Amino acid sequence: MAPTLTAVVTRRDERRVAPRPVGTGWRQRLEIVMFVSPALALMAVFVLWPVISAVRMSFYRWKGFGPMDQWVGLDNYRLVLQDEVFTDAVMHNFTIVVLSILIQLPLGLGLALLLNRRIRGRGLLRTIVFVPYVVAEVIAGVVWFQLLQPQYGVIDTVLTNIGITPPEQGFLGTPELALPTVFVVLTWKYLGLAVLLFLAGLQGVPDELYEAAQLDGASWWQTQRSVAIPLIGPTIRTWAFLSIIGSLQQFDMIWVLTHGGPANRTTTMATYLVEQGTERGNYGIAGAASVLLFVIAFVTAVAYQVVVMRRDTAVQR
Structure with missing residues (x-):
């Protein structure tokens, strides 16, 4: 009697699925642990432990010497939030965020398209x-600091030679011009990343779409606006996310150029906590400021993911 269809399928599946040797699962788990453990150890030492230490430090009044035993609870957070320098620093960070989106985005996208x-x-x-x-x-930062030196810097010299009078205190020393000047330097520094990401996204646009648009009579700009830019939307949103987080954590360039001055006009949250900790010895206040910086960046990142990148995440799933 001919075998039934069910019996044939069952025998075929039995031949296809070979029994797994005993101990293979444990061996794979052991290999995963061996490869992942060094990275986890480094993260625990250089990321997790400093975060825990900063949170613990924020509840004490500590000058960096002796035992940490003067508990103040949330007093450090109250002092930070009531400090006008810190609140201005938060505004400076978000000013850089907004300017980055409004200026660096169209400038980087235009350069990438060209x-x-x-x-x-x-x-x-x-x-x-x-x-x-x-x-x-x-x-x-050091190069731009030398270029922007008042009177003797290259930029002031060039402006004087063409008949433009530069600021007496220099661009970095004038309170009204310090933050815009710093943003110009930041744009020069980080615009290349935006162009690189946008170019990578444009390379993924099929040539057939460009050809179809040209056959329909679309101009070059109409093709870019209706075909290329919408297709690299996920890349643009990813760059914007990186730009926002980087702007909230901005430290290096500002510290070298202005040290947060003049008159705290370029202070950011990062420069504020470093100044409080390393220069004034208020490690408790610096710890509280670092925790607040983390909370602000985390909330902003989550809000951006939920509101702006929700569609991209849903497509990936």
């Missing part, structure tokens, strides 16, 4: 745009 075209010297132009991003922040 550098995506077949033009002579395209590779050299891409390198020139991206080089500032790979330069160390401290080195770039």
Whole structure:
């Protein structure tokens, strides 16, 4: 009698699924533990433990010497939140966030669209745009600090030679011009990352879509606006997320250029907590400020993920 269909399928599945050797699961788990343990150990030592120490420090009044035994509870948080310098620093951080989205986004997107075209010297132009991003922040800050020196700096000298009177205290020493000048330097430094990400996104747009748009009579700008830019929307939103978090944590360039001055006009949350801790010895206040910086950045990141990147996350799932 011919075998039934169920019997044939059952025998075929039995031949296909080979029994797994005893101990294979434990061996795989052991390999995973061995490869992951060094990274987890480094994260625990250099990330988790400092975070726990900062939170613990924020509940004490401690000058960095002796035992940490003067408990003050939430008093450090109250002092930080009542400090006008810190509240101004928060506003400076969010000012950099807004300016980054309003200025760096269209500028980086425009450069990416232009550098995506077949033009002579395209590779050299891409390198020139991206080089500032790979330069160390401290080195770039020192170079710009020398260029912006009042009276004797290169920029002041050039402006004087063409008939423009530069600020007497320099661009970094004038309170009204300090933050805009710092933002110009930040744009020069980080614009290359935006261009690189946008170019990578544009490389993924199929050529057939460009050809179809051209056959329909669309101009180059209409093609970019209706085809390319909508398709790289996830890339744009990812860059915006990185820009927002980086702006909230901005420290290196501002510390080198202005040290938070003049008159705290360029102070950020990061420079505030470093100044309180390393220069004034108020480690409890610095710990509270660091916790508040973490909370602000975390809430902003979660809100951005939920409101802006929700569609991208749903598509990936």
